[in-house]
Amino acid sequence: xxxxxxxxxxxxxxxxVRPKADGSDVEIANVKMSMNxxxxxxxxxxxxxxxxxxATEVVAVSLGETACQDIVRTALAMGVDRGLLxxxxxxxxxxxxxxxxxxxxxxxxxxxxxxxxxxxxxxxxQTGQMLAALLGWPxxxxxxxxxxxxxxxxxxxxxxTGSQTLSFQPPGVVTSDLRLNEPRYVKLPNIMKAKKxxxxxxxxxxxxxxxxxxxxxxxxxxxxxRSGGIKVSDAKELVQKLRxxxxxx
Amino acid sequence: MTILVxxxxxxxxxxxxxxxxxxxxxxxxxSVDLLIAGSGCSSVAESxxxxxxxxxxxxxxxxxxxxxxxxxVAPLVVRQAGGYSHLLMSATANGKNLMPRVAALxxxxxxxxxxxIESSDCFxxxxxxxxVIATVRSKDPQKIVTVRTTAFEPAVAEGGNARIDQIEASxxxxxxxxxxxxxxxxxxxxxxxxxxxxxxxxxxxSAENFHLLETLADRxxxxxxxxxAAVDAGFVSNDLQVGQTGxxxxxxxxxxxxxxxxxxxxxxxxESKVIVAINKDEDAPIFQIADYGIVGDLFDxxxxxxxxxxxxxxxx
Ligand SMILES: Cc1cc2nc3c(=O)[nH]c(=O)nc-3n(C[C@H](O)[C@H](O)[C@H](O)COP(=O)(O)OP(=O)(O)OC[C@H]3O[C@@H](n4cnc5c(N)ncnc54)[C@H](O)[C@@H]3O)c2cc1C
Ligand SMILES: Nc1ncnc2c1ncn2[C@@H]1O[C@H](COP(=O)(O)O)[C@@H](O)[C@H]1O
Numbered sequence: 001x002x003x004x005x006x007x008x009x010x011x012x013x014x015x016x017v018r019p020k021a022d023g024s025d026v027e028i029a030n031v032k033m034s035m036n037x038x039x040x041x042x043x044x045x046x047x048x049x050x051x052x053x054x055a056t057e058v059v060a061v062s063l064g065e066t067a068c069q070d071i072v073r074t075a076l077a078m079g080v081d082r083g084l085l086x087x088x089x090x091x092x093x094x095x096x097x098x099x100x101x102x103x104x105x106x107x108x109x110x111x112x113x114x115x116x117x118x119x120x121x122x123x124x125x126q127t128g129q130m131l132a133a134l135l136g137w138p139x140x141x142x143x144x145x146x147x148x149x150x151x152x153x154x155x156x157x158x159x160x161t162g163s164q165t166l167s168f169q170p171p172g173v174v175t176s177d178l179r180l181n182e183p184r185y186v187k188l189p190n191i192m193k194a195k196k197x198x199x200x201x202x203x204x205x206x207x208x209x210x211x212x213x214x215x216x217x218x219x220x221x222x223x224x225x226r227s228g229g230i231k232v233s234d235a236k237e238l239v240q241k242l243r244x245x246x247x248x249x
Numbered sequence: 250m251t252i253l254v255x256x257x258x259x260x261x262x263x264x265x266x267x268x269x270x271x272x273x274x275x276x277x278x279x280s281v282d283l284l285i286a287g288s289g290c291s292s293v294a295e296s297x298x299x300x301x302x303x304x305x306x307x308x309x310x311x312x313x314x315x316x317x318x319x320x321x322v323a324p325l326v327v328r329q330a331g332g333y334s335h336l337l338m339s340a341t342a343n344g345k346n347l348m349p350r351v352a353a354l355x356x357x358x359x360x361x362x363x364x365x366i367e368s369s370d371c372f373x374x375x376x377x378x379x380x381v382i383a384t385v386r387s388k389d390p391q392k393i394v395t396v397r398t399t400a401f402e403p404a405v406a407e408g409g410n411a412r413i414d415q416i417e418a419s420x421x422x423x424x425x426x427x428x429x430x431x432x433x434x435x436x437x438x439x440x441x442x443x444x445x446x447x448x449x450x451x452x453x454x455s456a457e458n459f460h461l462l463e464t465l466a467d468r469x470x471x472x473x474x475x476x477x478a479a480v481d482a483g484f485v486s487n488d489l490q491v492g493q494t495g496x497x498x499x500x501x502x503x504x505x506x507x508x509x510x511x512x513x514x515x516x517x518x519x520e521s522k523v524i525v526a527i528n529k530d531e532d533a534p535i536f537q538i539a540d541y542g543i544v545g546d547l548f549d550x551x552x553x554x555x556x557x558x559x560x561x562x563x564x565x
Contacts, residue, residue: 016512017377026381038494094349095358118494123376124361129319129349138320138425141346144487154428158487160342160441160496164316165428178477178494179487214358218384223375226519229540231531235553238525239561241541246523248445248502249469249558 001148001170003055004110005046005080006101007039007062009071010121023219035071038116040078041176044183045146046114047079054148055112057081061104063097065089069199076194077186083199088211090204094122096211098130103207105135110171112153117142117175128175138168142177250369251280253333255326256297257343260290260315263297265442266339268403270396274337275302275404276366282307283411284329286322286418288315294413301405304412311418317343320424323350328419330355333391334369340395352393359393360385364400378493378516398441399499399520433486435473440489443472445502448491448518451478452507452528452547459484461551462506468558474498474518476508492517507547510535527551 011017012032020027035043049055060075061084062068072083086100105113115128132139140146140155144163147154154167158177204211232238242249252274257264267283274281282305283297294308307329313321326347330336336351338344340362352359364382365373371386372394440446447466453459459473466473474491475484491498493516503521508514510526510533518524519538526539527547536542543550 011377013513017380019381026377093358095353095356098353120493121377123374123378123493124359125345126349126352126359126361129346130353132319133323133350133353136424139346139350140425141319142342158342159430160488162431162433162486162488164430166318166425167428168425177487179481214388215360216386216388218371218386220376220381220383223379223382226524226538228537229524229542231536231542231544234543235550235557238541238543238554239557242502242523242525243561246502246540248523 001055001111002109003046003049003058004105004113005039005042005058005060005075006115007043007060007071007075008036008119009033009062009064009068010036010119013037013120019220019222023221025217026220035074036116036119038118038176040183041178041180042114042116043075043078043080044181045176048181049148050079059084061086063092063100072199073194074186076197077190078184082197085199085201086204086207087201088204090211091213092211093213093215094124094126095130095214097127098134099209100204100207101131102134103209112170112172112174114174114176117177128173132173138172140166140168140172141175143174144177144179146174146180250278250334251282251332252278252335252337253329254281254283255336255338255347256283256285256293257339257341258285258287258290258293260287261292263293265403266341266398268300268406269398269401270337270339271300271302271404272401273363273366273396277335277369280304284326285309286314286325288312296406298411298413299407299409301409303409306411306413307416308413309416309418313418313421316427318425318427319347319350320422322347323354324422325419326351327354329416330391335392335394337394337396339398344395348393348395355391355393357389357391357393358387359395360387361395362397363394364397378512379519380512397497399497433488437466438470438472440472440474441496441498444500445469445471446474446498446500447471447504447506448474448476448508449479449484449506450476450508451482453479453484456484465551465555468555476514505535506551508535509533510538
C-alpha cells in the first residue's frame with residue numbers, strides 16, 4: 001500500500017492568538033508555528049504501517065508557503081520516506097486543499113491518504129471528507145484505531161455516543177483523532193538523516209487546480225470575554241452562592 | 250429561499266441537536282424542509298413533522314442508511330439539494346462526517362460550526378479554538394453550513410404540522426461496510442443538552458475516583474464531562490470529552506473538577522452560564538473564567554460539597 005499523509009503548518013497549540021489591530025486576520029508574525037497535532041498523529045500512523053510492512057512507501061505533503069517545508073522535514077524525521085511541498089502564498093480553503101490532494105493522488109496512485117481530522121487554526125474538519133468525496137473513495141473519519149487486515153482497512157471511529165467500526169477495501173481516506181496513537185519524539189540523528197531525503201516542490205498551476213477562494217473573511221475579532229469571578233472559601237459558601245446568588249441549583 | 254436541514258437521529262428518535270439547526274434555518278427563511286435518511290425510521294419522521302417551523306419532511310427509508318454511512322447518505326443529499334439555497338446540519342460527529350462530503354460533491358466551500366447568522370451569505374464562526382471569531386462570507390451560489398448547537402435555541406418540538414413525503418433511496422454504494430459499534434450506556438442526561446455538567450480532569454487521578462463525580466452528578470441531575478487528559482488516561486470514554494476537538498457544551502452550571510483550563514478545554518465550555526472551578530493550584534487558568542472558584546484538594550472539597558448539598562436540602 002502506498003500511503004500519503006498531509007501535514008499542515010499551523011500556529012502552535014500552546015499559543016493564544018489575537019486579531020490584528022485592523023481585524024483583517026489573526027496576528028501570526030513572530031508566533032511559533034508547528035505541525036498540526038492531528039497531522040503528527042497521522043504521520044505516526046503511516047510510519048507504523050511502514051514499520052509493520054503494510055505500507056510500502058509513505059509520502060508527506062504540505063500545502064502553503066515555503067516555510068511549510070520545515071513541517072515536511074519534521075515528517076521525514078519521523079520516518080516518512082519522501083516529501084512534497086505544494087507551494088503557494090495564497091490562503092487555501094479545505095475544498096481547494098482537497099482538490100490539490102486529488103491531483104497528487106492521481107499523479108502517483110496512492111492507496112491510502114491519512115489526514116488529521118481537524119486543523120487547529122481554521123477548525124474546519126472538512127478536508128479528508130472532501131478528498132474522499134472527490135475521489136469517490138470511502139472515508140474512515142475521526143479514527144481511534146486503524147487495522148490493516150489482508151486486503152481491508154478497518155477503522156474504529158469516535159462518535160458522539162461511543163465508537164463505530166467500519167471497514168473498506170483500499171483505496172480510501174482516514175482522518176486521525178487524538179487517541180489513534182502517541183506520536184514519537186524526533187531524535188537528532190533522524191533530523192540529520194531527514195535533510196538528505198527527497199523533498200519535491202510543485203505549484204498549484206502545475207497540478208492544474210484553480211485555487212481561488214470561495215470564502216471571504218470579512219473580519220476576525222476577539223470573542224466576548226467572561227469577567228473573572230470570585231473565590232469562595234468552602235463548600236458551604238459555594239452552595240449558598242449557587243443557590244441564592246446564581247440561582248442555578 | 251428554501252432551506253434544507255439534514256436530520257440527525259438514531260432511527261427511532263430525532264436528535265435534539267437537529268432542533269438547533271432548524272432554529273438556525275428559520276432565521277434564514279420561513280420555508281424549511283427536513284431530510285431524514287434512515288432505516289425503519291418512520292417514528293423519526295412523525296416527530297419531525299410536528300417540529301414548529303418545518304414545512305415538509307422528506308423521508309428516505311432504506312437499509313443502506315441504517316448506520317448513517319456518509320458514502321451512502323451523501324449521494325441522497327446531493328440528489329435532493331436542487332432548489333435549496335442553504336443546506337444545514339448540526340455540527341455533531343455525524344454532521345461533521347457527512348456535510349463536507351456533500352459540499353465537495355456540490356463543489357461548495359462549507360462553513361463549519363457557525364454561531365451566528367449575519368445575512369443569507371454571511372456567518373460568524375469560532376476559529377483557533379474559539380480565541381477569535383471570524384465573520385465569513387460565502388461566494389458560492391449554494392451555502393453548506395454546520396451549526397454549533399449551543400449557539401441556537403432548540404426549535405419547539407410540538408405544534409408543527411409538516412407534510413411527510415416518502416422519497417426514493419439512492420442505493421448502497423458498497424464503498425464501506427459497517428462492522429459494529431459500541432454505545433456508551435448512561436442513565437444521565439445527554440452531555441450536550443444537560444442543564445448541569447460536572448466535568449473531571451487529570452486531577453481525579455483514576456477511573457475509580459470518577460465515582461465521586463458521579464455521586465455529585467446524580468445529586469444535581471447533571472451530565473458527566475471530562476478533559477482530554479482524563480479521556481486519554483482511560484478514566485472515562487471518549488464521548489465525554491469537552492473541548493475544541495470534543496463536544497461543545499453550554500449548560501446553566503458547569504463544574505470543573507481537577508481541570509487546569511487549557512485553551513482547548515475552554516473552547517468547549519466557556520459559553521456556560523455559571524462556571525465553578527475546583528482546583529488545588531490557585532494559579533490554574535480555569536480560575537480566570539470561573540464565576541466561583543475553590544482552591545483546595547478535590548478529595549476534601551467534593552465530599553464536603555455533597556454533604557452541604559444534602560444538609561441544605563433537608564433544612565431549606
Ligand atoms: C490538538 C489538541 C486538541 C485538544 N483538544 C482538547 C479537548 O477537546 N478537550 C480538552 O479538555 N483538552 C484538549 N486538549 C488537551 C489540552 O491541551 C490539555 O492538555 C488538557 O485539557 C488538560 O487536561 P486536564 O486539565 O485534565 O489536565 P492537567 O492540565 O494536567 O490539569 C490537571 C489539574 O488538576 C489539578 N489537580 C490535581 N490534583 C488535584 C487535587 N487533588 N485536587 C484539586 N485539583 C487537583 C491540577 O492543579 C491541575 O490544574 C487538546 C490538545 C491538543 C494538542
Ligand atoms: N494546507 C494544508 N497542508 C497540508 N495539509 C492540510 C492543509 N490543510 C488541511 N490539511 C489536512 O486536512 C486536515 C483537516 O483540515 P481542516 O479540514 O482544515 O480542518 C488537516 O489535519 C491536514 O491533515
